[in-house]
Amino acid sequence: MMKNPTETPLWQHGADLLVAQLETLGVNHVFGIPGAKIDKVFDSLLDSHIQIIPVRHEANAAFMAAAVGRLTGRAGVALVTSGPGCSNLVTGMATATTEGDPVVALGGAVKRADSSKLVHQSMDTVSMFRPVTKFSAEVTDGDALTEVVSNAFRYAEQGRGGGAFISLPQDIVDDPVKGQPIPARKPVVQGAAPEDAISEAIGYIRQAKNPVLLLGLMASQAKNSDAIRRLLNKSHIPATSTYQAAGAINQEHFSRFAGRVGLFNNQAGDRLLRQADLIITIGYSPVEYEPAMWNSGKAKLVHIDVQPAEIDNNYLPDTELVGDIAATLDKLSEHINSVLNLSDEAAAILQDRQDQRQLLAVQGHKLSQFALHPLRIVRAMQDIINSDVTLTVDMGSFHIWIARYLYSFRARQIMISNGQQTMGVALPWAIGTWLVDPSRKVVSVSGDGGFLQSSMELETAVRLNANILHIIWVDQGYNMVAIQEEKKYQRVSAVNFGPVDFKLYAEAFGAKGFVVQNAESLEHTLRCAMDVQGPSVVAIPVDYADNPMLMGQLHLSQIL
Template sequence: MKNPESKIWQHGADLVVAQLEAQGVKHVFGIPGAKIDKVFDSLLDSTIQTIPVRHEANAAFMAAAVGRLTSNAGVALVTSGPGCSNLITGMATATSEGDPVVAIGGAVKRADSAKLVHQSMDTVSMFRPVTKYAVEVTDSSALAEAVSNAFRYAEQGRGGSSFISLPQDIVDQPASGQLLSSKARVQLGAAPDATIDAVAREIAQAKNPVFLLGLMASQPENSEALHRLLARSHIPVTSTYQAAGAVRQEHFSRFAGRVGLFNNQAGDRLLQQADLIVTIGYSPVEYEPAMWNSGNATLIHIDVIPAETDNRYLPDAELVGDIAATLDKLAARIEQPLQLSQAAAAVLDDRQHQRELLALQGKNLNQFALHPLRIVRAMQDIINSDVTLTVDMGSFHIWIARYLYSFRARQIMISNGQQTMGVALPWAIGAWLVDPGRKVVSVSGDGGFLQSSMELETAVRLKANVLHIIWVDEAYNMVAMQEEKKYQRVSGVKFGPVDFKAYAEAFGAAGFAVNSAAELEPTLRKAMDVQGPAVVAVPVDYADNHLLMGQLHLNQIL
């Protein structure tokens, strides 16, 4: 493209905001302060909606939801010092989850950077280990370049976070620079034909092949290509939690469910007996290879980037390139569908039987507080294809990841990289902003909820159509069950009760409390009918949590 002409901007902040507009940014999440307030002021004259939040980490979470659902980086904007340091958990989470985020942080004036002054902090060094790109702008002529490159790093390949530090004098003073208006993405081709041919031969010879799907397989275009490959090959498939929704309903009978955390699922059994494992869009951070790779199978890696290898993840072949294009070329080379082995068929039949058990008998779990499977069964009824679901971290996360199904790519946002608590509500707000016509349901435990519940005010202010379901047990129960297994006692996991109905109403949201087993389904339906923020508190009985760590069969419960 032709180089645009340079111009003089009244403030560096004006150039930053204009470059954000050129990148197609629609929302900026953040909290202002003296070192960055000129950028907030410049946003008033732009097409970008500024959304003040109540904690900087939540700004990064909201931006991450935008990034995951659109593949265009969401943006967080914060002030210097603790404004930046509060971002770190959100940025680390985005990078490990593959979510494109660009964060901009204020900094002291360049003349003060070596002095012990108010809010002076080497933020670039702090962010470098948890981002794909971290830089401080030291000359205003580099502002547009820094912003443009931050987006390129965040969005290309497997997504992640980028951080830009802006000294106060850089954004306050006049700047000379030009907008970099090109938003062209790097377009990858399919993996080399010769390598695809070799993998197709491996598939033709395999007796027990399995596809293991990772986060990148759940991108809509990759999920479409996966559908075509599964229709042609009939190969059994399992997925990590992050790939939820990648498999369509037509292939449900060959889907062994999701795997993660504990090696005891139907998908784990398929992987253990496999002679060929093909990972698609998978990263080891999603499910540690030592947990599922016995080393007895031929291992194929399909992704946009080469494998991150370790002692238990050393692929025999790597198909690196555009995932959808590679899958379509591979599908074209599949000459006949797989005939399931008896062992694979037994695993899949058992998995289907367990799904039917839950569907038919889950409502019969009538104890109060409620069994996790009763709540999952009730949630399945309200999470239709038009609803987006965001899931926090806790014991409920395992029950939902294992037993609540989805057939729409990226319908469910779920974490297993950093396993960060408090993500669900800010993710839900970001997801709603991406598509305001779609209801969003978020779910957390009572521990995780209070780590980001201040954003209920943000949801109320935006009139976000979000329902948040809290599984209440007054403990950090996922930690508790692991402590109990290791030490036969627990430490540091108990806390006190909160009246969540009153809490929600204090923010201006609709509040609901489930007070008996019979109230669960009607209360959820009533809360779903609210047009705006609503909160439902559901007491949960985690007495069966220990079964999650063993070979759980639903016949033990239902």
């Protein structure tokens, strides 16, 4: 870079200014795969403090960046080349936006002069990403480079997080440009919701006999979780949550927590919602759990979030408290002077939920059939997922067993999806999670179907020596699909596949491989795998014979 104190700095390459802007914004890692249209940016990154993480598939770059975004609140960054490099990102960016995870994706593009020609890897990526991101734009002039990048980060990070995409034509990053990095802006902090809305909500709370909190994905942000706990200290209102709000409730309030709800309308939390006369949603989005599944329309509905409600025929709030969630909850807490006396029905629901938790804790390890019952595996996983361990969960029927029966008390200790229900997220999420805090062990879990959709990233984990244990529930099928097909059609289609030697597979990448070979060895094998300092994989044969019970009124006393 050449500097003249009276002129805007001239940079030899646009890529150099782009990297300087990323450094100014506090980016620490960039996940991606290089290519001819974007390789100058990768070259410029070598002269920065930013760590380049080459991945083995572009979708996984977006997943890793999403983990960074979810855990830090600052956008993770994916960097890919033109054409299929960008199109491979779409699933990852759609998942990030649905899950509220801030991600900025930088995609190469052909030179501006070639954008209307049928040339190698020409593609209208801006239009392709617009439906699945909060922001999608191309840099059409070097002078606008830092402006576009800065705005992309602001869109990705503000309010409910999500994806932002920037198309970077090759001549923009290769040619000289004038400009200077725009300083990082402090996050825009909203105030609490307006006083009249808070007063209206307080009126509903005072009149309610059976109020319930329904916690959504934004409730699991640390400061919001802390504010929820302060509200519960004052009110003792019972709560349930979507899968994405795992960890928002701490152990002190666990007796008032009816567990997580999602997918099938048959949980303790669903029963609590059905008997409610007031439902207060906190940080909830309908994509997490469709309102038609839980809202009978009989209860008053209060919406607390950073943005107005997404209106649905089954989600029409009586009042909306829009603003900073934590500040709004603290304002509500100020007006609550007495704790709720639970109705007999609500107390019975919560007590039954507590009894089932205790039953699993005491009896779960006695399920001795092999292949293993899902509850036996969940019980064993609960022993290794202590407060210092973070868990990332893929999509499959195991995901329902874990979401319902494995508990946590730390905000965002568990990363779990129910929006796009994307397979293959767990391992790349785990890698991104470990990079955010290498002092923590990360456990990821998938089925054998989902694992093979992103298992190439085992090489990435080995290269980084990431301290990750990946657990595979093995049944040689897409079982979550199978149980739904069986219910609808009384037969299954296209859900079965062949066996894989996962121990040998893991070791081929340089990871440590384990296989559980009988029920008695489960806990010991998991402890040995947890003791590995670096990537390890455990394959556990699972018996899903009780999966159809997940779609009915499953009570653990039927199994344990």
